[in-house]
């Protein structure tokens with residue numbers, strides 16, 4: 001059941017927009033580093049990118065898509081063959097199950113085409129809200145906010161939420177930002193989380209959002 005999220009105050013919205021403005025000036029152009037030639041390929045690559053880098057995924061997908069060029073090819077694939085191809089991305093058994101299942105659902109319910117509605121995307125087996133939001137925002141620029149571990153951490157440290165539930169955080173961020181800005185939020189939070197606001201070693205001394213951040217203790221350079 002959808003949770004009721006309180007309407008943010010004007011001051012909270014203003015603070016959230018200052019944060020986004022600064023991240024925009026640090027990361028003016030944002031798009032995924034995943035390489036893809038179709039919405040389905042991006043969907044598969046996004047599933048494969050869990051717990052690994054986009055670079056790792058980009059190394060394995062050329063062989064995967066050469067061997068299985070369409071959703072129906074992958075839907076009928078031998079799982080062991082797919083596992084061998086995606087092995088180096090980690091969690092290869094679960095990822096194999098997911099990409100075969102989502103391809104099969106696409107063929108069965110959508111004629112092999114990726115739907116453009118969040119509600120339909122998340123019905124595909126193996127596709128969560130985060131994956132669906134990435135694809136919507138990246139391929140069609142459809143307003144969506146994807147909450148992964150980086151977005152979760154950064155939003156909490158910056159006081160934009162006090163929840164750790166991705167769905168609640170997604171709704172809270174959507175309340176803080178204008179719809180037209182949603183697509184740019186996740187990518188910038190993710191990049192900032194990787195480069196500056198690291199989980200274990202945040203670079204607080206070098207952070208453009210230090211004055212907006214309630215996280216304590218602030219990290220200092222070592223040595």
Ligand code: SF4
Pocket residue numbers: 157158196197198202203204205207208209210213214215218219
């Ligand atoms: S000051 Fe430190 S904890 Fe706060 S947002 Fe910046 S890097 Fe993250």
